[in-house]
Amino acid sequence: MQSRYEQALEALNRRGRLRRLEGRAGVDFTSNDYLGFAESDALRDAALAALERGVPAGAGGSRLLRGNHPEHEALEAEAAAFFGAQSALFFGSGFAANAAIISTLPQRGDLVIYDALVHASTREGLGLTKAQTQEIPHHHVQAIEDALRDYRATHATGRAFIAIESLYSMDGDLAPLADIVALAARHDAMLLVDEAHATGIAGPQGRGFAAQFEGAANIVALHTCGKALGASGALITMAEPLRRFMINRCKPFIYATAPSPLVAAIVRAALHLSAGADDRRAALQQCIARLGAQLDKLGLPRTGTQIQPVVLGADRRATALAEKIAADGFDVRAIRPPTVPEGSARLRITLGAHLSMADIDGLGASLARHMQDQAA
Ligand SMILES: Cc1ncc(COP(=O)(O)O)c(C=O)c1O
Known part of the structure; x- marks a missing residue:
């Protein structure tokens, strides 16, 4: 008898949707x-140099349980300075980081307004959050503003969050970022901007489209390290109290082995490479x-x-x-x-x-x- 998994795979195949590794x-x-x-010599050399100075391949535990390595902290300090943010926190992947932001920062009674075309990792977080969620049509600034107004009219307290990408991964188009930043500031909303495909590419030194806005208390940015930066992992840049909150409350951060310190060293080199x-x-x-x-x-x-x-x-x-x-x-x-x-x-x-x-x-x-x- 066919298992339900095999049946599901066959159904996918009939619809031309079966995926396979190639x-x-x-x-x-x-x-x-x-x-x-x-595949650059620069990152290969950075890996070799890190190994030579004794950086370990594995962290050995959660950041909160001995897994915290000086390479993580050095990377986060440099990343915060590079992106112009108050602080940064390193995750093992952009997917985990994105899901972590959305499932940790918005609380019950808050609202997350998100663009219809956000990445699956943001949707993963939306599935976990206790906040209300509201999808708005792609790039629709007026719809965001309407949602913010409606929320404030019915909620005396609570915080609104807006989740967008600066450069959309499957459409290659750019968000009206400056308009949305202004809107977020006007309505005292948090802006979560996924720079996965902009980091290394846009802005001075590849600091992303949000470079000029980072450092503000209401801006949280996701910089993945496995795309233009050529390594793996992701840096969330944000105001310092948010970083401390993530360290205390973010399950994918607390209950996971820390990313490899070796990779942290490579990402640090990738930031230098991006700058030049x-x-x-x-x-x-x-x-x-x-x-x-x-x-x-x-x-x-x-x-x-x-x-x-x-x-x-x-x-x-x-x-x-x-x-x-x-x-x-x-x-x-x-x-x-x-x-x-x-x-x-x-x-x-x-x-x-x-x-x-x-x-x-x-x-x-x-x-x-x-x-x-x-x-x-
Ligand atoms: C927009 C966007 N956000 C987040 C991610 C996840 O990043 P990572 O590949 O580092 O897990 C991706 C990757 O496909 C992406 O395209």
Whole structure:
């Protein structure tokens, strides 16, 4: 007899939604290693140097139970200074950090207003929070303001939180961040801004889109370390009392083995690398412009960022196109629901500073050929 798990897998397969792990093949238009840090000599050297000075591979316990290492604290102090925040706290992954913020900071009686396209990790936290939650349409500043007003009209006490991404992971578009920051300040709301895809890429030295706003008491930012920073883990930057509260109340922080001190040392090196990576950011911009020109030829909208979706609609259309493009030697993956809304399966093309103009033109030609075939 088939187990219910096997039945569920078969149902996914029938709908063209079965996922499987695949190896690395083809030119990379899929990873989030936007600046090529992950395989850089600089981070390899930082790891070797850390090992040589005795930094251990494992923390050996929770930060609260002997797992706290000087490398964690050095990273957090440097990260706070780098991002312009009062404090920082390091987590083993962005997913854990995001879920941790949302499940820890908003309390019963509070409200979390969140953009419809926030990442699964934010939704994970929303599922755990005791606060009320309210989804608003993507980028809809007026809807956020209406929700804030309604909340205040009915709640004399309590705090409102707004959860957004600065650069959306599957759409590659930018939040109206300055407007939302102003709104949060006007309504005394907390702003939780996920900079996962902006850290290392946007702002001076790659400090993110929220760089100019960090340091304010109501701004909490998530900086993942496994994307442009090329390592792994995530830093939450925030006001100092919030950090102390997280250390006391955040279950994913308290009841988990601390991230590897070695990784903390590597992330610290990645911050230094980011500070001096204007050349790589400029190369990435050239790639973005080049792909944009290819998309213009195909009549496809461009995002102007390193994340470029080609929305196709039906799941099988997206997977078939990804397979054809892979056969031409380019690694572009199809993204299907529930990662993206129903009916919006897409190719998610990501760009990295390591790509050549020939790579991008090659992808453009492959895309053009196979999209024409599909249309015919
Ligand atoms: C917007 C966003 N937030 C958070 C995360 C989670 O970060 P990590 O990969 O470090 O777990 C991701 C990763 O996919 C993301 O795209």
